[in-house]
Structures are given as structure tokens and as C-alpha cells.
Amino acid sequence: MLRLYIWGYLNQVRSSRMLERACSRDLEALWLLRRLAPDYRTIAAFRHDNPEAIIGASAAFVQFCREQGLIGGHTVALDGTKMRAVASPKNIAGAERLARDVAHTEREIAYYLDRLDAIDDQVARGFDDQPAHRDAFSRAVASLQRRKNRLARRQSELAEREEKVIVFGEPEAKPMGYAHAPKLPSYNLQSVVDVTSGLIVHYDVFNDANDSHLLHPVSLAAKEVLEADELHVLTDGGYSNAEEVARCETEAITVSAPIKRGAMNTEHFRPTQFIYDEDSDTIRCPGGHTLRPSGKHTRNRAIRYRTSACKTCALKPRCTPGAQRTIHRLYDQGALDRMEARIYADPNLMRIRRCTVEHPFGTIKRMSGGGRFLTRGLRRVKAEAALSVLAFNIIRATNTVGTGAMIGAS
Numbered sequence: 047m048l049r050l051y052i053w054g055y056l057n058q059v060r061s062s063r064m065l066e067r068a069c070s071r072d073l074e075a076l077w078l079l080r081r082l083a084p085d086y087r088t089i090a091a092f093r094h095d096n097p098e099a100i101i102g103a104s105a106a107f108v109q110f111c112r113e114q115g116l117i118g119g120h121t122v123a124l125d126g127t128k129m130r131a132v133a134s135p136k137n138i139a140g141a142e143r144l145a146r147d148v149a150h151t152e153r154e155i156a157y158y159l160d161r162l163d164a165i166d167d168q169v170a171r172g173f174d175d176q177p178a179h180r181d182a183f184s185r186a187v188a189s190l191q192r193r194k195n196r197l198a199r200r201q202s203e204l205a206e207r208e209e210k211v212i213v214f215g216e217p218e219a220k221p222m223g224y225a226h227a228p229k230l231p232s233y234n235l236q237s238v239v240d241v242t243s244g245l246i247v248h249y250d251v252f253n254d255a256n257d258s259h260l261l262h263p264v265s266l267a268a269k270e271v272l273e274a275d276e277l278h279v280l281t282d283g284g285y286s287n288a289e290e291v292a293r294c295e296t297e298a299i300t301v302s303a304p305i306k307r308g309a310m311n312t313e314h315f316r317p318t319q320f321i322y323d324e325d326s327d328t329i330r331c332p333g334g335h336t337l338r339p340s341g342k343h344t345r346n347r348a349i350r351y352r353t354s355a356c357k358t359c360a361l362k363p364r365c366t367p368g369a370q371r372t373i374h375r376l377y378d379q380g381a382l383d384r385m386e387a388r389i390y391a392d393p394n395l396m397r398i399r400r401c402t403v404e405h406p407f408g409t410i411k412r413m414s415g416g417g418r419f420l421t422r423g424l425r426r427v428k429a430e431a432a433l434s435v436l437a438f439n440i441i442r443a444t445n446t447v448g449t450g451a452m453i454g455a456s
């Protein structure tokens with residue numbers, strides 16, 4: 047059954063009904079299954095009931111490739127992509143939208159009840175000339191009442207889960223999207239690709255759209271998979287979280303990524319024009335004055351630097367609209383500075399990252415209907431991602447060393 051699924055994911059045949067049909071029509075599937083023709087329920091049950099075993103099979107193939115010396119394992123590229131969950135965007139709702147829908151449904155119920163009262167009046171006066179309308183209105187009221195009850199159940203579910211928004215029908219998915227694009231019910235697929243071989247050495251699926259908190263856990267998991275003493279992770283600006291980069295450093299994981307900066311204020315001196323001196327823990331401003339630590343911003347994990355020289359500074363109009371310029375330096379800014387220095391020292395690193403990690407996503411999305419999962423719930427979605435990753439790795443390894451070498455090694 048695993049053979050059938052891997053074949054299916056390689057050939058964009060992922061649904062259990064399509065796989066059932068392939069078992070009796072497709073020569074490759076007939077050969078793979080030795081002419082067995084399982085029912086679609088049996089096929090679906092395998093993927094549904096064995097997520098951990100499927101994930102284990104994908105991980106075992108990575109270990110097999112390591113044993114064959116296919117994986118370099120010193121430098122990897124990390125990136126994430128959003129994959130659509132099995133849920134309609136219409137099923138995304140928060141408290142405000144549910145309250146609006148309940149009010150709208152109540153107005154509709156009131157409208158039909160008024161119409162029914164009018165018909166009852168007619169009947170009381172001895173006229174019953176709209177029996178068809180009366181039945182239709184009664185059915186509409188019953189249907190609207192069911193909708194109102196469903197909305198009430200959703201409101202209680204939302205209150206119980208203490209979340210702002212829920213994807214009803216697939217509550218583990220979250221609305222995700224890029225920039226101003228519509229937010230669709232999705233999961234966040236993270237993948238770590240070996241730069242030498244192009245094989246995916248580790249993947250995971252999260253229902254958190256924000257990549258910046260995933261740098262340390264995903265990199266550490268990849269390091270453990272590779273059993274490496276040190277690991278160099280190439281990634282993009284979405285992961286430039288100072289705290290995460292510093293945590294990676296403590297685990298002998300070196301991160302190279304550009305620093306993500308907010309919109310630049312071009313009217314005033316930019317923060318990069320303020321030079322930090324590590325020995326004295328001070329900052330030199332463009333006016334040549336020294337800013338010293340003057341308190342902490344605990345929520346942002348940053349230290350404030352200020353100078354009293356701002357009061358009489360001739361450059362103040364170009365520096366700040368306020369009484370005094372404040373520069374915030376993150377507790378772990380040193381880790382970000384070291385990371386940025388690596389990028390400046392070797393600009394080629396970002397080209398390597400792009401070429402390494404974006405190609406597997408393209409292939410996986412093509413294999414999975416444009417990046418859509420077919421199963422529900424995080425546990426099963428992880429198994430589905432494992433099938434895509436396994437299919438990708440098999441084809442990648444086979445293309446690298448050849449089918450004969452792969453069969454011989456196994």
C-alpha cells in the first residue's frame with residue numbers, strides 16, 4: 047500500500063478513488079500491487095490510520111541516503127511554504143462575523159414569520175389562496191433555524207478554544223496568506239534541504255503562519271537527523287529573529303540570512319547610521335555623540351540608548367521629531383550582526399539558498415495539485431507531507447545515482 051501511495055504521489059494520483067481506479071487500469075500500478083485491486087476505502091484507511099508509520103518510512107529513506115553517502119550534511123537550506131487545507135475560506139469565522147451572521151439569520155427568520163402571520167390572517171378570514179407559499183415559508187424558517195443553531199454551536203466552540211478565528215471543519219488549520227493576498231485555510235510546511243544533494247533531510251508541518259519562531263526548532267531537528275556536530279543553515283529574512291538565531295548559536299548551528307527590516311524612514315537618520323561599540327557598550331550617532339544604555343524595553347527584549355546631547359544638537363531636525371532620539375538594540379542583536387556579516391562576506395550564500403530550497407517546493411506543489419492537502423488534522427497532514435517528501439527524495443536520489451545503483455544499495 048505504501049508503494050501504491052508513493053507511486054500515486056509521484057504521478058499526481060493522490061485520492062483513494064483515483065488510486066483504486068489506477069490499480070485496475072495503470073500498468074505500473076498493476077505491477078506494483080501484483081494485480082491486487084484494493085477498494086478505495088482500504089486505500090484511504092491506510093493513509094488515515096498509519097500516519098506515524100508513513101512519517102517513519104520517509105525518515106528511514108533519509109537515513110538510507112545518509113548511509114549511501116548521498117547527503118553532505120554540513121550546509122542546509124531552510125524555507126517554508128503555505129499548503130492549502132481541506133476547508134473552504136467560507137468556513138473561517140471569528141466572533142464578529144458569527145455575531146453578524148446570527149443577526150442576519152434572525153432578520154431572515156423574522157421576515158418569513160411575518161409572511162406566515164399574514165397568510166394565517168388570510169386563512170382566519172376564510173381565504174387560503176397561498177398554500178404553496180405557506181409550505182415554502184415554513185420550510186425556509188426550519189432551514190434558517192438549523193443555520194442559527196449551527197452558528198450558535200460555532201460560537202460556543204470559538205469561546206471554548208479561546209481563539210480569535212477558527213476554520214470550522216478543519217480546526218487545526220489556520221488562515222494564512224502572503225502580504226495582502228486573501229488568507230486561506232492552510233498549513234505551513236517547513237523543509238530543510240541538503241545543499242550538496244538537494245535531498246529534503248527534514249520537514250515538518252505547523253499551523254503557525256509565522257516562520258520567525260520556527261528557525262531554532264526546525265534547524266535543531268535537522269541537526270539531530272543528520273547527527274552533525276555543527277550545521278550551517280541558509281535561510282531568508284523571514285527567519286531573522288534575533289532570539290532564535292542566538293539560540294541556534296548555542297547549539298552550534300550557524301544561521302545565514304538577510305535581516306528583515308521594517309519600512310525605512312527616509313526623513314531621519316536610519317538606525318544603521320548609528321554605530322555600536324561592543325567594548326564600551328555605547329552607540330555613536332551621526333552627530334558624533336555617544337548614546338548610552340538608559341533602560342530596557344522588556345516586551346521587545348531590547349535596551350534603549352540615549353544621549354542628552356540631543357537637546358542642543360544642530361542635526362536634531364534630521365534625526366528625530368521628538369525631544370530625544372532613542373535607539374533600541376535587541377538583547378541578541380550581536381547574533382544578528384554576526385549573521386549579517388556572513389551574508390556580506392559571501393553574497394553567494396543567498397543564491398545557493400534560493401537554488402536549493404525553492405526547487406523541491408515547486409516539485410512537491412506540482413505533485414500535490416498546486417499545494418493542497420487531502421487529509422484533515424495536523425497529524426494526518428504531516429503524514430501526507432511525508433509521502434510528498436518521500437516521493438521527491440526517491441526521484442531525486444534516483445536521478446542522482448541512477449536506478450541500478452539505488453536498487454543495488456537497497
Ligand code: SF4
Nearest residue numbers: 331333356359365371
Ligand atoms: S539628535 Fe541626538 S542622536 Fe541625533 S545626531 Fe543629534 S545628538 Fe546624535
